[in-house]
Amino acid sequence: MNTKQTVSLCMIVKNERDCLPASLKSVQSFVDEMIVIDTGSDDGTPDIALAWGARVIPFVWTEDFAAARNFALRNASSDWILVLDADEVFQVVDPESFYRLLYNSQVEGYFLTIKNRLGPTLGESDDQVVRLFRNKLEYQFEGAIHEQVAPAILRQNGGKGLASANLTVLHFGYLRNQQIAKNKFARNSKIIEKELLKNPQNPFLLYCLGLEYYQQNSIADGLEYMTKALVTMTGQEGYFEDVLLNVALGYLRLNDTLRLLSFTSKVLIMYPNHADFLFLRGTAYFCGKNYQKASLDLERCLEIGTSKLVTLEQAKSLLKTTLSALQDPPQSIDFKLMYNHTNSKERQEQTAMKHHVLIASPVKQKANILSEFLESLSQLKITDAEVYFVFLDDHNEHRLLSQFAQDHPNVRIYPGDLQGDYHCDESTHHWREELIWKVADYKDRFLKLALDEGFDYLFLVDSDLWLNPNTLVHLLSLNKDIVSEVFWTRWNPDLIPLPQVWLRDQYMLYSSERNEALGEEEAALRTQNFIQMLSRPGTYKVGGLGACTLISRHALERGVSFQEIYNLGLSGEDRHFCIRAAALGLELYADTHYPPFHIYRESELETLQEYKKSPPSPVKLSQSSAHQQIDPILGKITLAMLIRNESERHIERVLQQGREYIDQAVILDDASDDDTVHLCQEILKGIPLILHSNEKPMFHNEVSLRKQLWELALSTNPEWIVILDADEMFEENAPRQLRELLKHSHDVDYYSFRLYDLWTETHYRDDSHWQAHRWYRPFILRNVPGFQAKWQETPQHCGRFPKNIIELRGANSPLRVKHLGWIRPQDRLAKYYRYKQLDPQGAFGNLEQYESILDPAPNLKPWDNS
Amino acid sequence: MNSRISLAMIVKDEARLLADCLEAVKDEVDEIIIVDTGSTDQTATIARDYTDLVYSFTWKGNFSAARNFALQQATGDWILALDADEVIQGEPGSLRSLINNAGDKEAFLLPLHNPIANSTEEFNTFFVLRLFKHTDRYQYTGKIHEQVSIPDPEKVALAQNPILKHKPLPLRIQHQKRNRNLRSLLQAFQNDPYNPFLHYYLGVEWLMLGKESYALPFLQEAYLRLSDENLLFRAPALKYLIVCLRTSGKSDEALSLCLEASLNYPTFTDLFYLGGLLFEEKEEYLMALKWFKHAIQCGTPQALFSHLAGSDSFLAHYHLGFCYEKLGRTIEAWQAYKAALDSNPRYPYPLYPLFLILLREKGPADCYQYLDIKGYLDNPLLCLTAANLFYLANHVEEAFRCLDDHKDLFPNDERYCLNLNKYCIYSGRFDKGLELSEQISQNSAKFSSAQTLSIIALILLGDFPKAKSLAITLWQTPLTRGEAHILLKAIRLINNETIVPIPPKIHEQETIPLLKEFYKDYLHYQESQGYLKSGNPLANSWGEALETLLKSSEEGSDFLLVTYTHKLETLQQRFSEIFGMGWRADEH
Incomplete structure (x- = not known):
C-alpha cells in the first residue's frame, strides 16, 4: 500500500469549553493532527484544546464561516481534512474501514451523515455533508454561513469526485445550554441577516434564518421566515422538502391544528406517499378528534415506513392511541401529550452530553460494612454523569438498601432469588462454586439491564469497598471500555497487600513469554x-x-458476560469475564489514582476511618508493603537548559532564581564563544551541575539540540525536569511554591504555565500576535519510567519537550513564567533578523508575527507583581 | 499694576544682525539693556539707535558673568533674554499678555525655531528659557550655554507665542563660532566633568562639526545622565544620539535606541520618524512603513519634545512613498507623495518621484493633466519644478505648457522667462523664444544665458549673420567666452568655414561641460520632435557641429559614445514596444 494517509482535524471554536473534549476525544485516534481555530474564546477553550493535543491558532472572527474554515485548511498539513464542529461527535467506527476510505484514489471527498438532534420537540434529522476530503489548495469553503466545500470539489473534478461514506457525526449543537445557544443564535442570525441585506429574496437564507429562530424556540418568527422562503421557491431546490416539513412542524408547535391540516393536505397532493406528512396530518386529525381519518393517515405512514421525523415505534404508538380513542374517545386531549409520541428520546437528548451511568452491586453484606459502602456511593462526584443505581438484595437482614433508595433518586432494588450462600470469617472468605455462578448470574443481569436501557456505562462495584469520591469521574474521564480502580487487599493479615488486578491466567503478576x-x-x-x-x-x-469495574456501552454491545466459559478451567467469574472480553477484542485497564479501601474484614473498619481522613497515595501504600523497593518521591528538581552566548543577556538572574528551587542543573552549551559557560559555573556554585559544551553551534537545528538536552537530562536519572530557556524565569515568589507543588504532585506528570513576553522590565506584550500568556505550556515534567519520547521533527519551534508528553497526566499552574528575551531591544532586532534569515517564508512560525517584533508602539500591559 | 519688561542682551560684533533683532522687539519691551563685550564693529552704534542703556563689559571668558551683569542693569519686573541672531515673531503684545496672565509662574520657555533649510520650511523646534521674573534668585550659571536655573519646576510654564526665530549664519561664521564654543566648553568640561549639560553641548558641537566619534561618548553620557526633569535637553540629546549612531555606521544601535526610547516616550513623534529612516536605510521597508505611519499618527508632540517640523507629516509621507515604491506598491506610493505635497507645497521633492510614477503609469499628457487638476501647477515652485521635469524627460511640449499656461503666476519673473525661453526654443517656437529673450534686461544676471539661447535659436532658424554678431557680443564679456567660442565655432562648421584655432584665452576643459550641456539640450529638442521623422535640417547641422566639437577631445568622445549607446538602447526599447520583440531577431 502507499504511504500512510494522514488526516487533519479542522475545527473552529469559540467558547466551547463544555463540549470540546467529547468532540476531540471522539476523533483523536483517527487523525494525525488536530487544528483548532479559536475565534476569540474567553472561557478557556484554547487551553482545553491544547490539553487534548490540538494545535490552537487564534483567528479574528470576520463573520464569515468559510473564511475561518479556509484559514484552518491553510494550517493543515495532512493528506485529508476532517471537519468537525465542537458540538459534534464523531461516531466511532473500526479504524480499518475508516482508513480504507482514505486509500480510495477515485474519491476526493466524502459525504458524512450528520445526525442533528434538533431539540426537545423537533426530534432528529439527518444531513449529508462533505466533511472528509483531500487537503488540496483548490478545495475551499464557500458561503459565509452554511459554508460548503462540495461545490469547489465538484468544480475541480468536472462534477465528480464525491462519494458517500458510512460515517456518522452526531450534532448536539442545539441541546446545549441556553446561553451558548443564544450566542450562537445571535452570531448566526447576524450573519444571515447581513447576507439577506444583499439578497433579500434568497429562500435559502430565509430558511436558515427560520431554522435559527426555531432553535431559539421562537416558533412564530421562525415560521414567518419559513413561509417567506417557501413563496420564493420553485420546488426544484434540494431543501424544498425540508422547508415544507419545517413549516408543518411550525404549525404543529404553535398548536395551529387547522393550518397544519390544510398545509399537510396541500403537501400530500404533491407528495401523496410522504410518510412524514402523513404522520403530521394524522397528528392534526387526531388533535381535531377525527380519529377515523387520523388512523388512515397513520396506517399509510406505517405502510410506507420511511419517516424521517419519527420512528416506526412512535408512529405505531400514536396509531394505537388513535385506535383506542376511536373505541373510547377521550374527553380532552392535552396537545403537549402529543409530543411525547414524537419525543420518546427526550430524556436522552436533554442530557445527551452527560454520561448515563448505571452503578450496580449485588449485595450480601454486613450492615456496618455496607453502610460505609453506601455512604461512599452517595459521596461520589458525578459531574458530567447522570447516575442510576441498581442493587440485588440477596437476602440481607437489614434495611440499609431500602433506606438508600428512599434517600436517593434513581435507585432500584431487585430481590435475590437464587439459592446459595457463602461463609466468611475474620481470616478469609470461602467461596463455593455454585455461589460464584450465582453472583455471575446477578452481574450478567446488570449487564443486560444497562444494555437494554441505553446506559453509556455500567459501574460494577463490590459492596465491601469504600470508594474515593473522585473514582467515578476519573474512571469516566479515561474513556476506556473496561477499567477497574485498583485496591489492595491483605488476603491474610500476615501477607503483604496485593491488587485485585493481574496480568494473565489465574493471578499472575508478572509477564512472561509463553515458552x-x-x-x-x-x-x-x-x-x-x-x-x-x-x-x-x-x-x-x-x-x-474485577470488583470495581467501569464497563462502556461499546463493551456491553460487544457482548461481555460473566457466564461460564465451559472449556476454561480457571475459577472465579471475573476470569471468565476478562478472558471473554479479551477474546471480544476489548482491552482491560487498571487505574491506580484513587484506590478504594477494601473492608475485607470488620476489624479493618477502624483503619478505614484513618484512610478516609487522608487517603494514602499509592506510593505510601507500597511503602507500607513488605517490599520497600521504591525510592520516596521527594520532588527533587533538575533544571535543564540550553545556552549560547548568554553573558550579555539574562542568564545570571535566571540561574540565581534557579538556585532557589533546583537540586541539580543540566546545561547544554551550544558552542558559546563568550564566557557563558564560566558564568554558569560561577552562579551555580554549590549545586550539582552537568555542563556539556558542543564543539560546533547547532542552533540552526533546534530539534537536535532539544533531543540532546533531553538525553543529557535523563542520563542523570532526575525526578522532575524543569526545562527553561536562558531567558525564562518564574515569577518572583514562585520558587518556594514550586517546591511545595512538586512535593505533593502524585497524580500529575507535567505542569503547564503561562509564558509572558516581557517587553520591558515592567510590561508584557499583549496583542493578536503575542498571546503566549493566554495559554498554558509545559515547563516541568516528571521523569516517567518507560516513557518513549517522540519529537516534533521541525528544525525550529519543535517544542522544548517531546510532543507526546501530552499523553501523560498534565495540570496547569497559576504561576507565571517571564520570558525576558524580548526586553533588550538589540535582542529584538537580532531575533527579527534571525527569523528572517532562518525562516524567510514563515514555514515554522508566523511571518506576521516575525514582522510584528519591531512594531512601533506595541500594546503593553503592566506585569502585576502582587 | 503693569509689569515692566527689560530686554537683556550681551553682544559682540553683531552689527550685521543686531538691527533686525532690535527692530522686531523694540515695541514689546519697556527697556533695552545691551552689554557689549568688546565689539570692534558698528555694534555699539547700532545699539544706541535703540537704547541709551548700552554698557561695556570686559570679556572674562564667562558668559554667565556677562549675562548677570546685564541683569544687574535692568530695572524691569521681567527679563527677556535674546541673542542678536534671534528675531522675535508673533502677535504684538504677546510677551506682555504672557506675563499679565502668568499667575504664579515665574519663568517661561519660548519656542525657538532653528531652520535646516529656509526654502522648504524644515526647522527644528527647541524650547528655551528666555523670559523670567527679575529677581536675585534667578541668576545665570555656567560659563558657556549659560542657563538661568529655576529650582521649582512648578514655576515654569511653556509658551507657544511669541516664537524666536534663529537666523542661520553663513557656514564659515558658524564654524568659527562652533570652534570658539568648543574651546570654552572643553575648558568648562575640565572643571566640571560630570555636568550632563556640558556633555550635551559638547556632543552637539562635535556632531555639528562632523566628528561623530568625538560626539558619541558625550551624547551617550548626556542621554544617560539627564533625567526626565530635564526633558528639554534629554529629548534633543536622544535625537542627536540616534543621529550620531546612524552617521557612525551603528544603525542597529540606533534602532535599538529607537525601540527602547519609543516605549518610554510613546508620543515623541521624532523617534518614530528616525526609526523609519533607519529601517529604510536597512532596506526593511515593511518595518519602515509601520514606523513612518506611526509618526504620522502621533502628530506634533508636546512642546517639551524637540521636534522636527514635517516628521509627522510631509517628511514622513515622502519617505512612506519611497518605501511603498521599493515594495512595488505604486498606487500607495503615489498617494503618499501626494499627501506629502499637499501637506507642504513648499517642499517640492516629493514631486520628483510622483512625476516619474505619473509619467510611467499615465504618459505625459495625463501626467500634465493630473498635476494641473490637483493644483500643483498653480504653485510657482511646483510649476517650475514640473516644467523642468518634463523637459528632462524629453517632453518639451509639456514643459512649455506648464509655464505658458500659468504665466499669471510669474509676473516679472526673469527665471520664469529664461526657462520658458529655453522650452520655446527647444520645442521649435523660435520667434516666441527670441521675444522672451528680449524681456530680460541687459543688467540682469540671466542676460547672458538668455543671449546664448537667442543665438541657438537664430542658428536653428538659419539666421547666421545675426547669430554671429550676437555671439561676438557675448565674447566681449569674459564670463561667457566659453559659450561664445563654441557658438562661433559651430556657426563656422555649419557653414563649412575653416575653423580658427582655439584662442589662448580658452581652455578646452572649460568648454567641454558647456558643449555637453548644449548637446543634451539639442537631444531634448530632437527627441521631442520624434524619433522617426527627420526634423529640421538646420537642427541636424547644429547637432553635427556639436558632435564634431565634442569628438575633438577624448572626454567629449567618451561622452558621445555613452550618449549613443543610451540612445540606441532607448530606440530598441521603443521599437520593441511598437513592433514587438520580433524585429530584433529579423536583423540577425
Missing part, C-alpha cells in the same frame, strides 16, 4: 516490578480485573 521459563528469582523480580508500577498513579493495561 519463557522463569527462575523463581526472576519471577519475583518481575512481580515486584508490576506491583511497583501499580503503586504509581497511572492507568495500565492488564489481563485480569
